[in-house]
Amino acid sequence: MNGGRATLAIVRRRIDRAYACDWLGRFAALCLIAALFAPLLGRTATLVVLIIVLPLGGATESAHAEAMRRTSFFAMPLYGRQLARAYALAPVVTALAAPLGFFCGLAIRHEPLAPGLGAIVLAANIVGALVALGAVFRDGVQAWLYYALTLVCCTALAVPPLARLPHAVALSVGLAAVFAFTALRAFGETLARYDPLPF
Amino acid sequence: MLRLDTVLRAVGATFEDRRDGLIGPYDFTLREGQALVLAAASPRAASIAARMFGAIVKPTAGTIYVDEYDTRLQPPEAKRRLGFVDAGGFTRNAHAFDCEVAFRADVWNLDRAGSRQRAYAVLASLATFDDAWARAIALALVANVDLIVLDQPCASAADAIRRVAPAIAIVETRVARALPFVSSVPVPAPA
Numbered sequence: 001m002n003g004g005r006a007t008l009a010i011v012r013r014r015i016d017r018a019y020a021c022d023w024l025g026r027f028a029a030l031c032l033i034a035a036l037f038a039p040l041l042g043r044t045a046t047l048v049v050l051i052i053v054l055p056l057g058g059a060t061e062s063a064h065a066e067a068m069r070r071t072s073f074f075a076m077p078l079y080g081r082q083l084a085r086a087y088a089l090a091p092v093v094t095a096l097a098a099p100l101g102f103f104c105g106l107a108i109r110h111e112p113l114a115p116g117l118g119a120i121v122l123a124a125n126i127v128g129a130l131v132a133l134g135a136v137f138r139d140g141v142q143a144w145l146y147y148a149l150t151l152v153c154c155t156a157l158a159v160p161p162l163a164r165l166p167h168a169v170a171l172s173v174g175l176a177a178v179f180a181f182t183a184l185r186a187f188g189e190t191l192a193r194y195d196p197l198p199f
Numbered sequence: 200m201l202r203l204d205t206v207l208r209a210v211g212a213t214f215e216d217r218r219d220g221l222i223g224p225y226d227f228t229l230r231e232g233q234a235l236v237l238a239a240a241s242p243r244a245a246s247i248a249a250r251m252f253g254a255i256v257k258p259t260a261g262t263i264y265v266d267e268y269d270t271r272l273q274p275p276e277a278k279r280r281l282g283f284v285d286a287g288g289f290t291r292n293a294h295a296f297d298c299e300v301a302f303r304a305d306v307w308n309l310d311r312a313g314s315r316q317r318a319y320a321v322l323a324s325l326a327t328f329d330d331a332w333a334r335a336i337a338l339a340l341v342a343n344v345d346l347i348v349l350d351q352p353c354a355s356a357a358d359a360i361r362r363v364a365p366a367i368a369i370v371e372t373r374v375a376r377a378l379p380f381v382s383s384v385p386v387p388a389p390a
Contacts, residue, residue, distance in 0.1 A: 009305035013298075072285070074255045076306045077278035195256040197216070198246040198286075 006078055010086035019090065026097035027104070030054075034105020044162060046113075050099055050121040051158040052151070055128025058095045059135070059150040068136050069196060080192025084184055087191070088130060095129035096122060116169035117161060123176035124157045130183035137194045153179045204231050204266075206280075206345045206368040207252065211261030214251055219244040222251075224261055231345060234357050234369040242351060245372040246286055249350035252370050253283035266345060279307065281346040282339025288331030288353070289338060296334050300341055307342040314341045321363050328359050336360055346370065 041049065068087055076083070099121045106112050113121070128150050135146035157176055160168035206229055213223035222244045229235055237252075239245035250256040252263060254270035254277040263270045265277035289296060297315070304314035318337045325333035332353050339347055340363065347360055349371035357369045 005308055006306045009302050013302060075253060075278060075283040075285075077275040078306070079275050196250070197256065198243050198250075 006076070006082065007086040007089075010073070010083075011089045014087075014090035015093070019094075023094060023097045026094070027101035030098045030101030031105040031108070034102040035108045036105075038106055038109055038111065047117065047121075047158060047161055050102060050113075051124040051161075052154045054098045054102070054121075055095065055125045055154045056147070056151055058091075058098060058125065059128045059132030060147055074194075074196045079188075080190075081185075081188035083191045084133075084188035088133060088184060088187065091129045091133060092126050095125040099125050120157060120161055120169060120172040120176075123173050123180075124154050127153050127157065127176050127179045127183065130180050130187065133183065133187045134190055137190055153183075204345075205229070205264075206231050206233075206266060207370065208264040208267075209252070209261070210264075212251060212258040212263045213260040214247050214256065215259045216244070216247060219247070222247050223258070225263075229346075229368045229370065231366050231368055234361070234371070236357075237370065237372045238375040239372055240375055242286070242374055245351050245374050249283070249286075249348050249370075249372040252372075253281060253348040253350075254278045255283065279342065280344055281348055282342065282344045284332075284335045284339050284347065284349045284352065284356075286350040288329070289334035290331045296338070299338055303338060303341045309342060317341060324363050325359055328355075329353050332356055333359070336363075340364060340367075 038046070073083065073087075078086075103113060103118060103121075131150045131153050132146060134149075135143040138146065157172045157179075159165075160171040160175075165171060208228045209225040211223075212225045213221055215221055219241055222239065225237065225248070227235065237245075237248055239248050247256060251258050251270075254263070254265060254274045257271045257274075263277075266280045268276040268280070270277045289299070291299075296318075300315050300318045301311055303309075304311045307314075318341050321337040321340050322333055325336060328336075336347075336356065336359060340360075344367065346368045347364075347370070349356055349369065351373055352371055357371055360367060360369055
């Protein structure tokens with residue numbers, strides 16, 4: 001079976017015109033906010049917003065949940081891990097819209113973020129999106145536990161730059177890689193075990 | 200003597216649902232060219248039963264084999280050999296149907312042009328049939344499948360499939376009260 005072709009087909013189906021408009025809307029909103037209000041935030045507040053608040057905001061937004069629960073996706077001859085990779089791409093790309101917009105706003109003000117910090121911010125947003133995917137197929141308290149886990153993971157990624165630890169960038173990005181890998185594997189397991197029952 | 204291949208085998212397949220209680224147990228063997236109607240107590244139970252035989256929902260007890268592939272252990276292999284038609288058929292427009300054919304060709308790793316040709320050939324031969332169901336059946340037959348699972352289809356859907364693919368095995372689920380004469384599996388009393 002050609003998993004790559006199937007993955008691309010699923011991604012193409014998810015990333016349509018409405019998705020692109022939504023992405024650009026997020027990007028533009030954060031660009032504007034950063035361009036207007038960035039000086040009001042200090043370094044610490046900016047990092048907290050970018051590494052913790054943005055990923056958490058993106059995580060609790062569940063517009064993609066309904067699309068993912070459609071039966072048609074589960075009728076496809078794919079393993080959970082293949083489906084997880086294909087499913088994860090669209091939310092991850094969505095999660096990057098807000099931080100990239102913020103970077104753009106800062107660049108317009110000629111106050112760009114250090115590249116290392118930029119890498120941490122992007123990594124945190126990717127981790128936030130991947131950890132929160134676990135909540136898509138769960139309801140109630142279980143779903144909220146995944147949001148809490150998103151908060152914990154992103155806070156852990158924010159600690160090295162906020163505490164100005166040596167090698168903060170390497171530490172945060174390394175930690176993010178571990179979190180992202182674990183979250184994607186766990187999501188694959190979730191999909192493999194999930195039974196899409198009718199409502 | 201003509202010996203037909205076993206396409207679907209259910210061995211005590213049961214699903215324990217929170218709302219509808221026990222669905223099943225189902226014990227039967229279906230060979231190529233055969234059709235079976237399964238009666239369920241409610242529309243939800245019928246959908247769950249269809250999804251169980253479509254390898255989408257795992258049975259909580261017992262086993263279902265599609266071409267000897269256990270749907271619990273090897274769902275992708277089982278799904279490659281069957282076409283699942285969801286309740287309601289395919290209600291979207293012709294453009295969406297075209298996109299869906301291309302999508303299925305990619306996911307099932309088939310030739311796009313060949314899949315499109317096949318889908319439209321099936322659609323043409325079902326021209327007098329209900330639009331939504333004709334499209335849904337054409338989509339299910341895009342891949343080279345041995346089994347079609349129909350979730351609460353319209354009347355004569357199985358006959359329509361039989362016209363375009365005589366060798367295919369068909370399982371359809373229906374709500375018990377909608378079946379005046381046919382019931383192949385005992386239906387558990389509603390809780």
